[in-house]
Amino acid sequence: MAGKYNQWKAMWAITRASIRGMFRSPSAVVFSLAFPLVFILVFGFIGGRGVSLKVGIDPASDTTNSVYKGLRNSGGLRLVTTATMPQEQMEDDLRKGRLTAILRIDNGGQAPLPHYDIHVKTSTASGDGAGLLLNILHTRLNEVNDVVYPRRSVASITPEVVPGRAYKSIDFILPGQLGFSLLSAAVFGTAFLFFSLRQTLVLKRFFATPINRMYIILGEALSRLLFQSFGSVIIIGIGYFFFGFTLINGFATFLEMLVLCLFGLIIFMGFGFIVSGIAKTESTIPPLANIVTLPQFLLAGTFFSVDVFPAWLQPVCKILPLTYLNDALRKVAFEGLHLWHLGPQLLILIVWGIVAYAVAIKVFRWE
Template identity: 80%
Template sequence: MAEKYNQGRAMWSITKASIRAMFRSPSAIVFSLGFPLMFTMVFGFIGGGGSSVKVGVDHASDTLNPVYKGLRLSKNIRLVTDLSQENMEDDLSKGRLTAILKIDTGGHAPVPPYTIHLKTSTASSPDNVGMLMNIMGTGINIANDRAYPRPSVARIVPETVPGRIYKRIDFILPGQLGFSLLSAAVFGTAFLFFSLRQTLVLKRFFATPVSRMYIILGEAISRLLFQSFGSIIIIGVGYFLFGFTLVHGFATFLEMLLLCLFGLIVFMGFGFVVSGIAKTESTIPPLANIVTLPQFLLAGTFFPIDVFPGWLQPICKVLPLTYLNDALRKVAFEGLHLWNLGPQLLILTVWGIVVYAVAVKAFRWE
C-alpha cells in the first residue's frame, strides 16, 4: 500500500529551500537587513543630544571672560575656533555657521563690562538664530543673578518626577523594523512568485501532489523565519549598542517580534497583488515602489508625521505602516502590551483583509 503523501513535509522542504535562497540573495540581505541596520546605526551614533548650532569665534574676541566660558559649557552650542577669519566669513554667508561671536571687555559702570557682538547672515536658519539668542539670554541672566544679586518678585519651586529619557534610537529603530518588513514583504514576495511563475517552477509543483495552499505556506513561513532573524539582529544592535528602550525587557522583545510577524503577514498581501498585476519582471519595481515609497516617507519611519502640513497628515494616518510603527513604539517605550493596541491592530487587520481580497482576484498561478 502506497504511503500517503505528506503535505507538511513537502511544505517544510519548500520552506528550507526558500530560506537558503534568501540567505544567498544579496538583494534580500541588503533590503531586509543591510539598509535598516545601517540607518539604525547611523541615527544611533548621532545620539539623542538634541539640536545644536555652530558659532564661529572671532579671532579678536576675548575668550577668558565668564560669558565665553559659560557658552563653551553649553551642549547646544558648538564653538568653532580653528577656522581663519576669511573662512568663517565665507561659512557664515553660506549658512554653514549660524553666527560669528566677538566679545569685547573693558566697559565701566553703568556700561556692562562685556559687549557681545553677534554677526549673523540671511543664510542662517532663523530657528538656529532664535535658539542661539535664547541660550545666550538665559546664560546672561544667570550671570547677572550671580554678579548682581537682587530681590525677586517670585520664587520658582522646582519638582522633578521620574521618567524615561526618549532617545533618538527609541524613535528610529521601530521605523527601521517597519522599513525592513515592508521592503521584504512587497519586493521579496512579488519577485519570488513572478520568478516561480516565469521559470515554470510553479507548473512543476502542480505536477506533484503538493497542495497550492502548502506552497504559499512554505514560502510564507520562510519569510517569517528570515525576517525574525533580521528583526532580532536590529533590536539587539539597538539595545546593546545604543540603549534602545525595552520597558519590560525580554517580554517586550517577544511582543515586538510578534508585531513584526503580524505586520509582515499583512504586507505580504501587497507583494501578492504586485506579483499578480506585473506583466514583466521590469514592471515589478515601479509597482512595488508605488506601495512602499509613500509609506517609507509618510508613515513615521524617519521622522514624526506631525512635522507634515495639516492637509497631509490624514493621508499619513491611513497608511498601514503608520500603525505598525506606532504599535512598535508604544510597546517598546511606553510599555503597552498587545492587548492595549486595539486601534493599531484593528486597522492593520482591516488592511490585511482588504489587500488579501484584492490579491485573491489579482494573483495568477500561471
Template identity: 65%
Template sequence: MAVKYNQWKALLAMSKASLIGIVRSPSAVIFSLGFPLVFILVFGFIGDKGISVKIGVDAATDTTSYLYKQLASEKSLKLISGQPAAEMEDDLKKGHITAIIRITSQPAQGNTPVCNVKVRTSAASVDKISLFQTILTGIINKADDVYYPRSSVAKLEPVEVLPGRRYRTIDFILPGLLSFSLLSAAVFSTAFLFFSLRQTLVLKRFFATPIRRLYIVLAEALARLIFQVAGAVLIIAIGYFAFGFTLVHGWTTFFEMLILTAFGVIVFMGFGFVVSGIANSESTIPPIANVITLPQFLLAGTFVSVDAFPSWLQPICRIMPLTYLNDAFRKIAFEGQHLWNVGLELGVITLWGVIVYAVAVRVFRWE
C-alpha cells in the same frame, strides 16, 4: 498499498529550500537587514546630543573675558576661532556658521566685568540664531544675578520632574525601521519570487506533483517568516544592547514584538502577491512595489512623527498600514502596552490584510 502523500513534509522541504535561497540572496539580506542596521547605527551614535550651534569668534574678541569663558562652557555651542576673517564671513553667508560674535572688554566697575557684545548673522541662519540669542541672553542674565543681586517680581519654584522613562531617539527610530524592513522585504521578495516561479514555469511543474496550491504559498510564507523574525531578533538585540532601546517588560515585550513582526510579514506579503500578479515583466515590479512602499516609508512615521506633518496630510498618513504597525511597536516597546492593548492598530492592519488578499486572489496568476 500506496503511501499517502505528506503535504506538511513537502511544505517543510519547500520552506527549507526557499529559506536557503533567501539567505544566499545578497539583495534580500541587504534590504531586510543591511539598510535597517545602517540607519540604526547612524541614529544610535547620533543619540540625543541635541542641536549644536556653530559660532564664529571675531579675531578682536577678548578670549579671557568672563562672557567668552561662559560661552565656551556651553555644550550646545561650538566656538570657531583662528579662522581668517574673509573665510569666516563666507561661511556665515553660506549658513555654515550661525553667527559671528565679537566680545570686547571695557574698564571694570569695581569687581564687575564689563564688555560689549556684537553679533552678526545672515539670512541663511535664521533657524538657529534665536536659539543662540536665548543662550547668550541667559548667560548675561545669570552674570547680572551674580554681580548685581536684586529682588524679583516673581519667585520661580523648582521644576517638578515626574518619574518616568527617558524617551531616546532609538526608541522612536528602531520600531519605524523594523516595520519598514518588514514591508519592503515582504513586498519585493514575494513579488520577485512568485513572478520568477511563474515565468520559469516552476509553479506549473508543481501542478504535476501531489502538493496542493495552499501548501506552496504557506511554504514560501513560512520561509519569509523565519527569515524576518530572525532579522528582527538581530535588530532589536543591537538596539537594546548597543544603544539602550527600551523593552519595558523585558522578555515579554521582546516576544510580543516578534509576534507583531510575524503578523506584519503575513499582511505585507499580500502586497507582494498583488504586485506579482499585475506585473507584466520583471522590470515593472520595482516601480509598482515602490508605489506601495515609498509613500509609507516617508509618511507613516518611520523617521518623523505623523503629528509633525501638515494637518491636511495627516489623514492620508493615518490610512497607511505601516503607520499602525509603527504605533503598535512603539506602544509595546516603550509604553509597556501588550498586544491586547493595541486592538485599534491590529484591527486596521487586519482590515488591510483582508482587502489586499482579496485583491491578490483576483489578480494572482499561477501561469
C-alpha cells in the same frame, strides 16, 4: 505500496529551500537587514546629543571674560576661533550657512562693574539657528548676571522632578525602521519570488507533484516569517544592547514586538501578491512595489512623527497601514502596552489585510 504523500513534509522542504535562497540573495539581506541597520546605527550614534550650533569667534574678541567662558562651556555651542579657522573662511562659511553666527565680545569697561558688548553677525543662511543662538546667549548672560548682580526676585521657583523615562531618538527610529524592513521584504520579496517562480516554470513543475497549492504558499510564507524573525531579532538586539533601545517590560516586550512583526509581515505580504499578479515583466515590479512602499516610507512615521506634517497631509498619513504598525511597536516598546491594548491599531491592520488579500485573490496568477 508507496506511503501517502505528506503535504507537511513537502511544505517544510519548500520552506528550507526558500530560506537558503534568501540568505544567499544580496537584495533580500540588504532590504531586510543591512538597510534598516544603517539607519539605526546612524541615528543611534548621533542620538541624544541635542542641538549643537557652530559659532565663530571674531579675533578682536575679549576671550578672558566670564561671558566667553560661559559660552565655551555651553553644551549647545561649538566655538570656532581663528586658531583653527581663518577669518576669511569664517565669513565665507557664515554666508553659506556652515556657521550660525560670528560673535565679537568687546570689553566695555570694568568700573563700577564689568560690562561687555556682544555683536552677533548672522546671515540669511543661518535659518532657525540664529534664534536658537540668541536664546542660548540670553540664558548664559542671565546666569552671569545672577553672579555679578545678585538681587532679590519677585518670585521663587520650586522645581520638582518626577520619575520618568528619557525618550531617545533610537526609541522612535528603531520601530520605524523595523516596520519598513517588514514592508519592503514582504512586498519586494513576495513579488519577485512568485514572478520568478512563474517565469522559470517552477510553479508548473510543482503542479506535476501531489503537493497542494495552498502548501506551496504556506511554505514560502513560512520561510519569510522565519527569515524576517531572524532579522527582527538582530535589529532589536543591536538597538537594545548598543544604543539603549527601551524594552520597558524586558523579554516580554521583546516577544510582543516579534509577534507584531510577524503579524505585520503577513498583512504586507498581501501587497506583494498583488504586485506579483499585476506585473507583466520583472522590470515593472520595482515601480509597482515602490508605489506601495515609498509613500509609507516617507509618510508613515518612519523617520518623523506624523504630527510634523501639514494638517492637510495628516489624514493621508493616518490611513497607511505602516503608520499603525509603527505606532503599535512604539507603544509596546516604550509605553509598556500589551497586545490586547492595541485594538485600534490591530483592527486597521486587519482591515488592510482583508482588502489586500481580497485583491490578491483576484489578480494573482499561477501561470
